[in-house]
Amino acid sequence: MSELVRSHSFQTPQEYYSSFKTRPHLQDAFRDIDEASNLKTYLALLKDSQTRNFVLDFGNDDAWCAVNLDQEDFALLLRKPKPRCFGTRWINIWAPEQQKELIKTITSHYGVSERLQGMMCTDPVERPLKATVPTEPPRNNFRPRNSDRLRRSRPDDVEGNALRDLADPEEIRAAASFRGLTFANVIDQIWHFCSVDYGPKYTCVGYNSLFVVPQFEMDNGRELPAGKRLWSWLILCDDGTVICMQENPFPGLSGPSEKELQSVLSVVRRNMQLIFAGVSKQHFASSESDSLVTIRVRPFFEGGPDQVSIKQDDGPSLLFYYIFDDWVSSYALVAQREHKYGVSLNRLRQDMLSKPVVDLIHDLHRLGRQLAVLKRLYQSYELIMMRILQRQRMLRDEARSNRPQLAIGQSFGENDGDSRHSTTRSSFSFSTIPDASVGVQLSPPAVARFERLLDRIKLYCLSEIDSCLTEKENLTFLNFNLIALKDSQAVEKLTRITILLAKVTILFLPVSLMTGYFSTELRNVKGEYTINQYWVSFGVIMFLSAVLLWVFGYASDTVEGKTIYQSLSRSFFRMSRDRVSHHKNEAPGGTIHRS
Template sequence: MANPHPASEETPSMPDYYYKLPNCESLRAKLCNLDDSSDFRRCQYYLGSDETRNFVVDFDDNGAWCAFNIEKDELSALLDRNTSKPFETRWINIWAPERQVELIQALTTRYEMSHRLGGLMCSDPSRSKKITPVSPKLACDKPHAEHNEGDDLSETTRSGDIESGSRFEKLASVESPTSLEKSKEFDMSGFSFSQLVDKIWHFSSVDYGNEYTCIGYNSLYVVPSVAFKQPPGRPDGKRVWSWLIVCTDGTVISIQENPFAQETLSPDQRQAALKVIRRNTGLILSGISKQHKEKKKQNPLMNTHIRNFSNASSDMRIKEGEGPSLLFYYIFDDWVTNYGLVIGREHSYSSALEKLRTDMLEKPQVDLITDLHGMGRELAILKRLYQSYELIATRILNRQGQMMEQTRRVNTRTASQVRGLHKYTSEPMRNESWRSFPTERDCDESIEDFGLQQIGGAPLKEAALNRIERLADRIRLYALSEIEECLNEKETLTFLVFNLIAIKDSHAVGKLTRSTVLLSKVTILFLPVSLMTSYFSTEIDDLKASYTAKNYWVSFAVIMFLSAAGLSLFGWIHNVIGGKSTHRSIKRHFMQARKALQQRRAKNYS
């Protein structure tokens, strides 16, 4: 890919180190000075390009040089043990490692990593076998025809003779290793490491070697304008697996899987996703360059302090040797991505739960349980994801503590040996030659005796360890506590929606009961009148001329009054004995409406 900007004429001279590298003319053509404004803009262009595969940054307090899209021969020359690098810190970043297997092999060979670890780093996320889930047998899925387990056992016993062994021969033929190998259920040839980390988001890895400390973890990036394909119950965003390695020679290696291996996105969507996924990398590169200091308005939360830009001794805030450790920390602690949940910028589950609470108070429905269940599964995944970060930080701190303790023991033994040697040489015996101090080989042997070589891992400086310790505290106090609070609120809302539905049903039953009672009262009220009317309409000769219409209506009024009085008396006795009802009667509604109307008229007149 052609450079978007020509090299600046005011660029300082390239260090002699790069001229001494054999057959690296192409590498020198790719080098950019991060302290130069033109070269820095060129690096930002490469950083945002989907075609960029990798980059290497060498920096210290005196300068910073970067090269993008290096080849295997160029990387091998940079990793040559015989050529000492003049820079304190080297950062090697690789995107889509399955397309750059030769570079991964060069790194694993140089730092003596295992073949298995190198193979995991090169796992191809696009070649994954579809897994058919095997659900557990549920009681509701069993057929209705039930049978006893003892009957099956008796049938099994009867089907074969135990003494003859015919039954066991049949079982052996069914469960032979050959048949298991041919079974598709045990075929794991298509199951890759990329598929494992995609299924288990909280999967993490911490490995140690004689020259390195390696961690692996998943990161979740939320792109507002892009909807990634996610199975149900997974949080929104793009999950990306990353490897992060710090070596004893000051080299930091970051490897990130291809985020678009199984995504079909438009060029604009890919560009928007890259801007978010590579955001932390860009912030760290800006922190290495002097150009970020020229920005007048710089958010202190986005600053990364890895390099000193002033030669004054009073402004040396980064001590010598702290660059690799701080770089390792800042790559791992992607502040903007990891704490979007805490500040409510991304995955705002608190506001979503508040909206669900408002909806269920207005209209409680069983469908809200589905939303709460899905939100609970997402929160559980996020909780385990942050717990994996805490686990990595804890394991790093524990291993560094062991290394410090072992180093202290070795130094104590070496000092005691030196003190004993001084005591021995201060009063030499006759005919005894002077013995020299322990050689470097003897020191190495003493260190091996104490097991320092067996511990493994690259030592980190105290500045980085303090930050990692604070990172673990922030994860516990902010992220995990926020998720735990949302999970508790989700459980509370689940019980609340069931209670609201039960209350709603009880109100409906109460209304139905009141309607039934009202109909019963009406029936009881008109039942005596109906009987009276039937009496007056009886076809009897002696009664036809005895009653008039006046007698009928007087009887009607008397019987209606007595029925209403009887019903009122019965209602009063019921309220006195059983307590007053919670609903308001029609009469009370009428009286309250009349009173409100009178108050409104009086207010209008005034």
């Protein structure tokens, strides 16, 4: 038996795939992606909506891939050990609800619990074209219908008997509402839901991802960020196998247009394509601008001393990390400087400065809710990485104290256990260490990259979201302050107009009394005064009235043109002075021109 295993270990890829006598088509299904033509073909297949899965086996010298394998093919591949030339096996599955038996075959091989298998095979939530609101039955008719239904329930109906024991109709309704609840509903309603599970042969994480599709507005409602939300499962196994499952972006019969489908698939599968291309020896960065998206999980000894640092045993751990770290999507979401939320805040600020209205508060509230959901989503990534690093520290300490250091890809622990966490906190600690030593140990390069990713999430994503939330609160106060300032300016202007009219009235009141005196039909008054005497009296009284009004305004601090507005006299004086100075400046030029 040992000689048979040894002979399998030193097989070449051609000998390995040709050894499956019961499935001879496997030899033709696998192709070497180190050849340029095969790499181009497989990259095109990764963009095809009909591609449901692929298997990529690679090591230091070889990388072979096959697409759209069935359940029997996977069962046969898992039963036969990989040759030594392959250190890593990457199994990628799209649309898991259409390949349930295949998923159960793979996960059962690594001892995944039935409950976790059921969660992986849950049908996704289908989004109808138009949301329909179910009509709620009248409250007074709720009790008779449910009582008849409960009376007709069978004695062995556990759920029916449990509902019958509830006396309050509200309790019955609350209990019945969870009977149709699935895992797909949970991850669709709680975007920051995440899962971290461990077993003797695997480490499994589940998380939601949000993808921004250019030229297509993926509206999820006023309270949720725009984009395509997809759930992903990522499993690292003890034999160097990495399993990735991604939710179907368009479940159901009513699919999108071909253009929209290709645009969405090019974005949600972009990270897979970058990693896949990085495995091949044919893919090299053509310029310095491509270095950021160049991913290496396989050593190329002819590439220089930097590639020698990547060992074959590091392949599964690095692949596990790079699938989780979709940096391009995070950069397009909030990390870049001109992201959509910053642009929206700038637009709202300009609208406030031009015309502050109360309706802008609704836009700020909607933007704040979207940023809060996005913050909790990134906090779930932070939680996953903290749990992974916590487990790695425990496994490393146990390996150092109890037994010699094991190679990357070997399993630890005897008992199966799982741990699911969902949180809204942004800071975590390593104080709680589980007792059961389950999980798969990562290589040191992968651990270092997870630590770096944790710092980037805090520095570039969470800090940017916190800045946007702080700016949103400041804009809310700014809008109310601008509205109050606008109202105060309107009141001040109205007050100035009222004071001006009152001054004019007071100014002409003595003159009116004087005119009335001169026009009275009294003896020794009518016909005794001349017109010159009238106008002299008019001027003296008008002058004295103006002086008294100015003294009163100065004493009571109601002189026109104090803080914001200028008086009419001062405005007229400045306009006249500017016009005279303008004519004086033009006069020399005109004289020179005439001469």
